[in-house]
Amino acid sequence: MTEYFDRLSAFVGLPGWVLQAFMIILAALLLEFVYRIFVTKLAGLAEKTRHLWDDAVVYAGKRPISLLIWWQGLVMAARVIEPNTEAIGFSTDFLNALQQLGLVVAATWFFFRLASGFERAFVAERRKRNESVDITTVSVLGRIVRIAVVLTGVLTILSILEIPISGFLAAGGVGGIAVGLAARDLLANFFGGFMVFMDRPFSVGDWIRSPDKEIEGVVVHIGWRMTTIRKFDRRPMYVPNATFTTITVENPSRMTHRRIFDHIGIRYDDQDKIKPIVDDVRAMIMGHEDIDTDLIVMVHFDLYGPHSLDIMVMCYTKTTDWAEYHRVREDVLLKIGDIIAGHGAEIAFPTRTLKVDMAEQMARDQAASEAAR
Numbered sequence: 075m076t077e078y079f080d081r082l083s084a085f086v087g088l089p090g091w092v093l094q095a096f097m098i099i100l101a102a103l104l105l106e107f108v109y110r111i112f113v114t115k116l117a118g119l120a121e122k123t124r125h126l127w128d129d130a131v132v133y134a135g136k137r138p139i140s141l142l143i144w145w146q147g148l149v150m151a152a153r154v155i156e157p158n159t160e161a162i163g164f165s166t167d168f169l170n171a172l173q174q175l176g177l178v179v180a181a182t183w184f185f186f187r188l189a190s191g192f193e194r195a196f197v198a199e200r201r202k203r204n205e206s207v208d209i210t211t212v213s214v215l216g217r218i219v220r221i222a223v224v225l226t227g228v229l230t231i232l233s234i235l236e237i238p239i240s241g242f243l244a245a246g247g248v249g250g251i252a253v254g255l256a257a258r259d260l261l262a263n264f265f266g267g268f269m270v271f272m273d274r275p276f277s278v279g280d281w282i283r284s285p286d287k288e289i290e291g292v293v294v295h296i297g298w299r300m301t302t303i304r305k306f307d308r309r310p311m312y313v314p315n316a317t318f319t320t321i322t323v324e325n326p327s328r329m330t331h332r333r334i335f336d337h338i339g340i341r342y343d344d345q346d347k348i349k350p351i352v353d354d355v356r357a358m359i360m361g362h363e364d365i366d367t368d369l370i371v372m373v374h375f376d377l378y379g380p381h382s383l384d385i386m387v388m389c390y391t392k393t394t395d396w397a398e399y400h401r402v403r404e405d406v407l408l409k410i411g412d413i414i415a416g417h418g419a420e421i422a423f424p425t426r427t428l429k430v431d432m433a434e435q436m437a438r439d440q441a442a443s444e445a446a447r
Contacts, residue, residue, distance in 0.1 A: 102147025130191025145176035182227030266315030339382025344419035382422030
């Protein structure tokens with residue numbers, strides 16, 4: 075092989091080591107080109123399969139392996155060039171470390187992309203089978219795996235470079251205090267997001283609200299620093315995670331039933347009809363197919379109001395869907411109105427009764443008439 079390169083170098087008029095380095099780089103170029111063609115066809119085959127896990131593996135290896143081919147090719151070319159020139163000044167130990175660094179960087183990048191690909195594949199597979207999936211848990215676990223991969227890669231690189239980790243830990247302890255004081259809000263939001271994940275007061279897709287602050291909407295994304303909420307007017311709201319450690323959060327998405335609670339006012343003129351009206355309304359609600367009668371049902375005459383005799387109606391619907399709940403509530407209220415009308419009574423509205431003493435009024439009218447004469 076050496077004689078071949080010597081003859082070829084004499085033919086082209088270049089030193090043999092230059093020609094060897096050129097051939098190594100050319101081989102890396104051709105190998106990377108062939109790999110691109112191969113991985114493109116492999117990706118096409120993976121798309122035709124039923125599962126998405128193979129797509130994640132192809133996605134993970136596409137760029138890191140290309141980087142590895144180029145990195146190793148350049149290192150091998152540098153090994154050929156280094157003994158024949160002093161311009162580069164690379165030692166054998168440095169080239170060995172550089173070669174190992176290429177392997178570590180490519181492996182770290184591969185596993186980082188593999189974790190992201192598996193995360194997307196898992197969610198897509200569950201949705202394809204119409205199975206419920208907790209986006210929050212999957213997202214947090216994916217981030218933890220990616221952080222672990224990056225930390226492992228960084229520690230391996232430090233080991234290859236023979237950099238003592240203890241020095242970094244000592245410096246990190248001193249610097250961590252300064253960073254902690256300067257970024258206490260950022261750290262508070264980070265731990266707030268961690269507590270949201272651990273306590274699980276809400277998940278992506280839940281409708282939440284807070285009586286302490288003007289926060290209400292559907293959770294779109296839970297990040298390490300903030301949570302994105304889509305308000306009902308479709309505007310996004312970005313809430314720092316530290317906020318959730320100091321406020322009360324209601325999660326209507328996890329309610330089991332919705333409550334109907336109303337007061338129906340009857341005229342004072344219909345006081346004698348209150349009892350049969352209450353009995354019929356109670357019977358109607360107990361027989362309603364959309365009302366859960368296993369829970370408390372209350373229909374009672376409740377109050378002598380300023381303008382009406384008030385009947386309290388409280389019950390729970392079987393559905394928690396917002397639109398369906400309003401349909402059921404409308405049906406119940408309309409049937410209550412029909413019952414009241416069927417008893418010849420009327421629903422009250424604000425009125426005022428003025429009582430006048432007739433004798434006193436006649437005396438006033440007579441006095442006014444005499445004065446006019």
